[in-house]
Amino acid sequence: MDINKQNHPFDTATQLNRKSGIYYGHTSERYANMVGPFGGVIAATLLRAVMEHPERKGEPVALTINYAAPVSDGDFNIKATPARTNRSTQHWFIKLCQDKGIIITGTAVFAIRRETWSSTEMKFPHVPNVEEVKSFPSEGMPPWVHNYDMKFVQGPLLAISQPSTKDTSDSVTLQWIRDEPRRPIDFLSLAAMCDAFFPRIYVRRKQMVPIGTVSLTIYFHIDSEALTEHGYKEVLGHARALQFRDGFFDQTAEMWSPEGELLATTSQLVYYKE
Amino acid sequence: MDINKQNHPFDTATQLNRKSGIYYGHTSERYANMVGPFGGVIAATLLRAVMEHPERKGEPVALTINYAAPVSDGDFNIKATPARTNRSTQHWFIKLCQDKGIIITGTAVFAIRRETWSSTEMKFPHVPNVEEVKSFPSEGMPPWVHNYDMKFVQGPLLAISQPSTKDTSDSVTLQWIRDEPRRPIDFLSLAAMCDAFFPRIYVRRKQMVPIGTVSLTIYFHIDSEALTEHGYKEVLGHARALQFRDGFFDQTAEMWSPEGELLATTSQLVYYKE
Numbered sequence: 096m097d098i099n100k101q102n103h104p105f106d107t108a109t110q111l112n113r114k115s116g117i118y119y120g121h122t123s124e125r126y127a128n129m130v131g132p133f134g135g136v137i138a139a140t141l142l143r144a145v146m147e148h149p150e151r152k153g154e155p156v157a158l159t160i161n162y163a164a165p166v167s168d169g170d171f172n173i174k175a176t177p178a179r180t181n182r183s184t185q186h187w188f189i190k191l192c193q194d195k196g197i198i199i200t201g202t203a204v205f206a207i208r209r210e211t212w213s214s215t216e217m218k219f220p221h222v223p224n225v226e227e228v229k230s231f232p233s234e235g236m237p238p239w240v241h242n243y244d245m246k247f248v249q250g251p252l253l254a255i256s257q258p259s260t261k262d263t264s265d266s267v268t269l270q271w272i273r274d275e276p277r278r279p280i281d282f283l284s285l286a287a288m289c290d291a292f293f294p295r296i297y298v299r300r301k302q303m304v305p306i307g308t309v310s311l312t313i314y315f316h317i318d319s320e321a322l323t324e325h326g327y328k329e330v331l332g333h334a335r336a337l338q339f340r341d342g343f344f345d346q347t348a349e350m351w352s353p354e355g356e357l358l359a360t361t362s363q364l365v366y367y368k369e
Numbered sequence: 370m371d372i373n374k375q376n377h378p379f380d381t382a383t384q385l386n387r388k389s390g391i392y393y394g395h396t397s398e399r400y401a402n403m404v405g406p407f408g409g410v411i412a413a414t415l416l417r418a419v420m421e422h423p424e425r426k427g428e429p430v431a432l433t434i435n436y437a438a439p440v441s442d443g444d445f446n447i448k449a450t451p452a453r454t455n456r457s458t459q460h461w462f463i464k465l466c467q468d469k470g471i472i473i474t475g476t477a478v479f480a481i482r483r484e485t486w487s488s489t490e491m492k493f494p495h496v497p498n499v500e501e502v503k504s505f506p507s508e509g510m511p512p513w514v515h516n517y518d519m520k521f522v523q524g525p526l527l528a529i530s531q532p533s534t535k536d537t538s539d540s541v542t543l544q545w546i547r548d549e550p551r552r553p554i555d556f557l558s559l560a561a562m563c564d565a566f567f568p569r570i571y572v573r574r575k576q577m578v579p580i581g582t583v584s585l586t587i588y589f590h591i592d593s594e595a596l597t598e599h600g601y602k603e604v605l606g607h608a609r610a611l612q613f614r615d616g617f618f619d620q621t622a623e624m625w626s627p628e629g630e631l632l633a634t635t636s637q638l639v640y641y642k643e
Contacts, residue, residue, distance in 0.1 A: 156583065157435070157583060157638045159476060159584070159586060161431070161478055163453040163455070163458070164455065178471045178474045179437040179438055179470060181438065184437070184583065184640070186435055186437035186474050188474055190452065190462075197452045197453050197460070198453075200452045200453075200460050200461075200462055200476050202433060202474050202476055202584075204435055204583050204584050204638070206583075206616070206617070206640075208615040208616050208617070209615060209616050210615055211614075211615055211616050211642070211643040212574075212613070212643045213612075213613055213614040213615060214573070214613045214614075215612045215613075215614070216539055216540060216573070216609070216610055216612060265490055266490060299488070299490070300486075309430065309431060309458065309478055309480075310430075310431040310476075310586075310588075312433060312584075312586045312636065314584075314619050314636070316612050316614050316617070316619070317614070318615070335490070336490055337489070337490055337491035337623065337631060337634055338487075338488070338489045338490060338491060338631045338634070339485075339486070339487055339489075340485075340487040340488075340489070340590050340591070340631075341482040341484055341485055341592070342480070342482050342483050342485050343430055343480070343482070343588075343590070345588050345590070345634050347621065349611065357612045357614075360611055360619050360621070360636070362586065362588070362621075362636050364431045364478070364588045366480075367485065368485070369485040369486045
């Protein structure tokens with residue numbers, strides 16, 4: 096799949112211009128969050144810098160992005176450095192800088208996959224088909240949300256459907272998600288969707304508190320051929336937190352195709368203020 | 370906890386000498402694996418380089434280590450670079466080099482924690498007390514295994530206790546683990562224990578195939594005070610794979626104290642050859 100051929104707000108938002116080995120980009124108003132840009136689109140932009148690098152070999156299998164400081168609206172530049180290239184794997188250091196220095200650090204592992212014995216051990220969740228679930232109304236939400244069609248099966252933002260003032264439920268979310276307007280999936284949009292869950296603490300506590308993702312890791316379990324087959328279809332995201340403790344909570348999630356293919360698994364550590 | 374005060378083979382194995390800002394170390398025969406050193410002790414050594422760095426602020430909350438090439442037995446050097454220091458968080462790039470260039474890439478996030486509303490959502494597994502479980506016999510195992518007392522509650526290496534020639538079971542492991550001889554836990558030994566599960570594919574397929582961890586991520590959920598309280602006690606590790614596909618599988622795990630404190634959560638992506 097040639098990522099340059101897509102013509103969607105997402106592609107504009109992650110667009111980079113290479114000059115002397117540095118990738119220059121600009122935050123997109125359409126993917127703005129409450130403050131600064133949506134972190135998922137920024138993670139996708141760092142991945143794109145590697146994808147477009149002339150020395151890139153293979154396809155992404157692991158990506159870690161650490162949000163060291165808030166990304167300001169405006170220009171940024173990304174430097175992707177191949178740390179080591181092997182026969183079938185390649186390792187990258189990545190950093191995103193703005194005027195105030197390094198804003199994001201990251202690493203990526205790319206690989207050339209070969210067919211082997213395979214098995215999906217995790218069970219596909221019991222969910223209604225995507226057509227049977229209502230879209231989440233994005234009115235009043237930050238701009239980035241309007242670029243997704245989200246359908247909550249369980250655990251919506253602030254758990255509105257399970258009104259309760261008590262803090263007794265869990266933080267599990269099950270959501271169908273796709274780009275709005277539709278766009279054929281690729282590694283970049285899948286990476287962004289991995290970060291498109293509302294913060295677990297909002298779901299769990301049914302209130303908003305200041306939060307910020309500190310570190311995001313994504314394991315891609317499929318190749319570009321599987322993504323091409325997936326095309327315009329929705330992805331089922333299943334996320335939960337295992338622990339909230341002293342200012343940090345984790346989130347782990349699986350990203351499924353409607354046919355039960357496990358496309359990606361992801362985890363993140365999120366800072367929160369009580 | 371002053372990590373320099375411990376006097377254990379683990380401390381010798383992770384020992385570093387700083388010269389002109391570079392940390393020099395040497396692989397330990399006692400922590401050798403079948404080929405090269407045990408990856409967990411190497412991850413701990415990279416973390417130690419940050420812990421001992423004079424500019425280090427706070428305690429580790431997130432660590433990602435990417436194994437770009439096999440570590441050869443012998444000398445290595447580690448460079449830990451503070452990418453950004455904020456008021457309460459600090460971000461690091463880390464790399465380990467040998468003669469053949471960059472062998473490992475990594476990033477770490479350190480933070481100063483504050484007490485907040487907290488909640489452990491994951492349930493502590495139903496397990497027998499550590500005294501009621503037999504130690505795994507380490508005879509015939511690679512040297513590193515002899516430095517741990519492992520007690521399998523479920524899913525031992527090659528799933529010996531559930532003999533079956535069929536490939537029908539799951540890859541879940543529940544194991545009590547501690548350093549042998551006993552050593553008070555710290556972030557370094559906890560990091561190593563996060564990688565001390567036998568590869569999921571051995572458990573699942575009841576056979577050994579060539580494997581290698583490609584990327585390892587650890588989220589530390591506790592501070593050094595909690596670890597000091599934990600002291601010499603065992604840790605309960607709970608690991609599983611969600612998917613094996615085309616040469617890579619994931620492993621996610623939780624690390625618990627016997628009292629049900631969630632100390633760390635970890636994930637890794639592992640290369641395998643059929």
